[in-house]
Amino acid sequence: MKNIIIVGVSRAGKTTLAQAVARAIGATGMAVSFISADALFGGVTEIKKHSLFYVAFARPLKHLIPALGRRHKRNLRRDLHTCAHRFINEQAQVSVVVYEDAYMTLAQAKHMFDDDKFQIVAIGYPESDIDKKIADIRKYDGDTPANRKSYSELYLMISSLVKASKKLRGDAQKYGIPFIDTSVRYRETIQEFADGVVDLLSE
Secondary structure (H helix, E strand, O other), X not given: OOEEEEEXXXXXXXXXXXXXXHHHHHOXXXXXXXEEHHXXXXXXXXXXXXXXXXXXXXXXXXXXXXXXXXXXXXXXXXXXXXXXXXXXXXHOOOOEEEXXXXXXXXXXXXXXXXXXXXXXXXXXXXXXXXXXXXXXXXXXXXXXXXXXXXXXHHHHHHHHHHHHHHHHHHHHXXXXXOEEEOOOOHHHHHHHHHXXXXXXXXO
């Protein structure tokens, strides 16, 4: 059975999908490993934050010079993907890996992972109603950074993510990668994919 790489925009349902897929694979009796890029990114960030260079130079300067802050994030993501690539390939020798990532492009995923061993899928919401998405955040998120944003800030954020979802859908079509559209019927769409994922990974 192949491993699965889930690439998607923020708030599309990557983690929900990854958990549903992991449960479906686990139900067959196979060992499964669920890996989240957010968890790895948080760990890499914490390590960097405790380095002397970061404390003495990078942290003060990134607030004064925004370009340095953006460069710092790019470097963190590069380090994340270097670690993730090695870890995932080693973990795939002993279990089916389910990996979800909001920082990776489909082009990067295609470059990093062998088609014979990994099935890449994309998830987004290119046709989502922005006001409904905001209402869902207000209803379900609790005390999160997104929910603490003003309406105008959230509107700009979701508009940007809808635009990113449209690009992701186009890239998925370009590379022949399955695209899971959670614009409507969010949970049903995710469950329908999870119900058929064992057959997909067994092809």
